[in-house]
Amino acid sequence: MVDFIAGFSVAGVIFIIVIYAYLKGVPVFDAFVEGAKEGVKAAIDVLPVMVGILAAVSILNASGLVDILTGLLKGPLSLIGIPAETVPMLLLRPFSGSASLGLFTEQIKTFGPDSYLGKALSTIMGSSETVLYILPVYFGAVNVKNTRHAAAASLIASYTGMLAAIYICRIL
Amino acid sequence: MLNAIWAIMIFAGVITALFTGRTKEISDAVLASCVSSIQLIITMVGAMCLWTGVMRVAQKAGLVDKLAKLLRGVFKFIFPGIPKDHPANGAIAMSISADLLGLGSAATPLGIMAMKELSNINGNSPTASNAMVMFGVLNSVCIQLIPASILVIRQQAGSVKPSSIMPAVWITSLISATTGIVAAKCMEKRGL
CATH class of the missing domain: 1.10.287 (Helix Hairpins)
Incomplete structure (x- = not known):
């Protein structure tokens, strides 16, 4: 059932919207093309932001900093019940979507998807976003320079969620 | 704050690489990242067109307004600064619905469109409004x-x-x- 919903959702949503609009007498294709034109411009506006973010993330990933920080942080974090194995994920998740997904795919095979660690990592992945990709892209698209407290509030929310996932999976 | 984060990421990465001896790796990685940016954006232009197009169809059929009305109670509390009948309400409603349904390809395009509407309310100022920050935060937490x-x-x-x-x-x-x-x-x- 879950697989069906997940697989059908994109086509299903388009189907419902287009059929409903057509029956209401909307010139559906004309409306679609008109809207799609705006999409091109918005995507091009985002390109420079994307290049900047991915460049910084790639330097960080290739430098080996995550390994060094994991070594430094795993001791103190284990005192508050955070397993050392989850530390690289906690460090990577808000920065790099592709790196955290790669790490997740690797770790879940090592620990087993139904083990405590496997569940905790799955929950972290399923309930968090790449904060430092989303914010620059969204704000960059509208030329906002001063994002005020957006990054701080988002990172607080993201880390609260990730730590909560680690504790919740221990109980559930 | 994003300026500081960006500078710190580059600074920390390069300094670390000097110690770990991975200087060639970071140079290669940064050039490779430009290629992946272009690949990402090409994928995104298509998805962006598709969803802004479908969004316009939904708008003309009155579906977006219906969705916005449905979510109005929640919005009043989370986004108090948005005028009642502004198109931003519909754009945010569509974007959040796409997030909930897990329509990954639609989430970013619809999110950017909603951000544009919010920016219009804010007079396209370079400083984000409370509503824009809130919308950014909601998109940074995953609500699918x-x-x-x-x-x-x-x-x-x-x-x-x-x-x-x-x-x-x-x-x-x-x-x-x-x-x-x-x-x-x-x-x-x-x-x-």
């Missing part, structure tokens, strides 16, 4: 009901019950979304 791609990876890794993580995912999402909303509300009052 079914984390489809994670379930698929779990299945491929041999899980006997991939969906066993769902309750934990919902509770966690609720915790981080609530934390985000509260944190954003508290910080906007302090005028940061």
Whole structure:
């Protein structure tokens, strides 16, 4: 059932919207093309932001900093019940979507998807976003320079969620 | 703050590489990242056109307004600054619905469109409004009901019950979304 919903959702949503609009007498294709034109411009506006973010993330990933920080942080974090194995994920998740997904795919095979660690990592992945990709892209698209407290509030929310996932999976 | 984060990322990465001897690796990686940016954006232009197009169809059929009316109660509390009949209401409603349904390809395009409407209310100022910050925070926490791609990876890794993580995912999402909303509300009052 879950697989069906997940697989059908994109086509299903388009189907419902287009059929409903057509029956209401909307010139559906004309409306679609008109809207799609705006999409091109918005995507091009985002390109420079994307290049900047991915460049910084790639330097960080290739430098080996995550390994060094994991070594430094795993001791103190284990005192508050955070397993050392989850530390690289906690460090990577808000920065790099592709790196955290790669790490997740690797770790879940090592620990087993139904083990405590496997569940905790799955929950972290399923309930968090790449904060430092989303914010620059969204704000960059509208030329906002001063994002005020957006990054701080988002990172607080993201880390609260990730730590909560680690504790919740221990109980559930 | 994004300026500082960007500078720190580059600084920390390069200094670390000098110590770990990975200077060639970071140079290669940064050039390779330009290629992946272009690949990403090409994928995104298509998805962006598709969803802004479908969004316009939904708008003309009156579906977007219906959705906005449905969510009005929630919006009044989270986004108090948006005028009642502004198109931003519909754009945010569409974007958040796409997030909930897990329409990954639609989330970014619809999110950017909603951000544009919010920016219009804000007079396209270079400083984000409270509503824009709140919308950014809501998109930074993940609020999808079914984390489809994670379930698929779990299945491929041999899980006997991939969906066993769902309750934990919902509770966690609720915790981080609530934390985000509260944190954003508290910080906007302090005028940061």
